[in-house]
Amino acid sequence: MSTQAQNKDQGCHAPDRPATCDVCEVRGRSICADLGPREFAHVEKTMARRHVSRNKSLMIEGEPNESLYVVVAGSFRLSKMLEDGRRQVTGFLFKGDFAGVRSTDASAYSAEALEDSLVCFFPHRYLEEIAADAPGVKDRLIARGQTEYHKAQDHIVLLGKKTAEERVISFIDLIGRQIGADDKDGNRVVPLPMPRQDIADYLGLRLETLSRTLTALREDGRITDVSRHSVTIPADCVSA
Amino acid sequence: MSTQAQNKDQGCHAPDRPATCDVCEVRGRSICADLGPREFAHVEKTMARRHVSRNKSLMIEGEPNESLYVVVAGSFRLSKMLEDGRRQVTGFLFKGDFAGVRSTDASAYSAEALEDSLVCFFPHRYLEEIAADAPGVKDRLIARGQTEYHKAQDHIVLLGKKTAEERVISFIDLIGRQIGADDKDGNRVVPLPMPRQDIADYLGLRLETLSRTLTALREDGRITDVSRHSVTIPADCVSA
DNA sequence: CGCGAAATTGACTCTTCTCAAGAGGGGTGG
C-alpha cells in the first residue's frame, strides 16, 4: 500500500470541543478576527479542532470537502497528482493559513501534515450562518482567496521563468518570510519542516538538482548551516 | 519606448452608458446572474462599459485598481514581469471572465487586450452597495475566486511537471474547452487569438520550442490545420 | 504586390534529468 493512499481519518483524532479560542494563537489572523462577541459565541459552538498526525491527510484530491480548515499549529503540504503518479506540490500551509474555502464535491488538491498538526474546522453549512451575522467573514474569505491566487501566480512565475538557482533562492526567501526568525546577528534562520522531495516537487526540480543547488549556494556563501530541517540566510544576503 | 509601457488610458475609450444589459451576451454567466430586478437597476446605474483596443492595457501590474472588470467581448492576456524583463503569462480571459475581484493598491498582474475588446466595469465602492442588497454576489465572487485559484493550480502542475509536448497539448485542449467549436465532423477548431510568444510565455517555453512542438504534433496527426490564429484537433483526438 | 512582423527551421550549447553509488543522521534494539 502506497503511503499516498491513506485514509483521511487515520491519524485524525476525534474532534475536540475546544473552549480554547480565548487562547488561540491564530485568532486575529483568521476569520475569527471579524467576529463580534455574539458571533464569536456562535463560532465556538459550531467549530471544533482536530489533530492531524505527520503524513496523514486533511483533505484528499478528488474527495468531497465540507469544511473550512484553519491551521492552528503545525504545517501542511498541498499537492496534486498527474494520472501517471507525478506529483506537484502546489503550496504549503502554516499557522493561520486556510484550506477548503468553499464546499466542493471534489477537492482540487490534497493536504497532508508535514508534522503533527492542529486545525480548526468550520463546516460550510454553519459557516453560512456565521457569515449571515458577520458580513466581514465573506470579505475575509474573498481577500484570502485573492491572496492565495496571487501566491499561486508568483509560483507560476517561478516555475515558468526562473532557473534552478533562482527557484531555490526564492523558495528559501518565501518560507523565511512566513516562518523564519532573525537571530541576534541579523541572520535569518529558515526552518524547513518538509523533506527535500517536497521542496523539489514544489520547485519543479528533481531532488538531485535541488541538492546540488543547495550545495552550490552554500559554497557561494549565500546560505549557511544547510541541514535537513533548516537553512540560514546570512545577514548580508537577507532581502527586505 | 517599450510596447509594454503603454498608458492605461490609451485605447480605452470613454466609458459608455450602456442601457444594453438586456442584450448582454454574458449576462447569466456573470455576477449579474444573482441580481433581482431592483438590484439590477442599481447595477445598470453604477456600471459602465469600456472598449479596449488590441494591445492596450486594462490593468497594469503594480498600479492601483479600483474596479471589477467583466469581459463582454474579446480576450485578454494576464501577465507578470520579473525585474529583468522576463515575462510570464499567467492566464487568458475570455467572454464572461473576471479581473480585479478585489480593490488593490497594486495590481498583481497586467491585463492587455489580445484583440479589440469590450468590458463592463464595476467600481468596488459601488459593488459593496450592490452586494449589500444581493448577498449572492459575494458568494459568486468567492466561487469565482476559487475557480481561478484552481485554474492557477492546474497551470502550476503544467509548468512544474509536464514536458513541452504535454504542455502544448494541454494548452490547446484548455483553450478549446473555453472558446473552441466542434465542426460537423466532430473536429474541434481551436482559435488562438494570441501570438506564439504569448503562448510560449504561458507554457514556460521558448517560442522556437513551441513552434517545433506544434510541427511535431502536426506531423504525428494529433493536430491539423495549424495556422497563425487557430489549430484543429481531429475528432479522434478530442478528449472528453 | 511587396513590405515587415511573426513564425518556422537549423545547428549547436547548456542546464537539468537520469541512473547509480556513496555518505549522513536519526531512531531502535541489543
Added chain:
DNA sequence: CCACCCCTCTTGAGAAGAGTCAATTTCGCG
C-alpha cells in the same frame, strides 16, 4: 550507551530535452 539499519540526502557521470543564436519562410496588411 553504542552499534546497526534504514531512510534521506548528497555526489558523480553521462544523456536528453529545451535553450540560444542565426537564417529563412510565411503570412497579413497596406
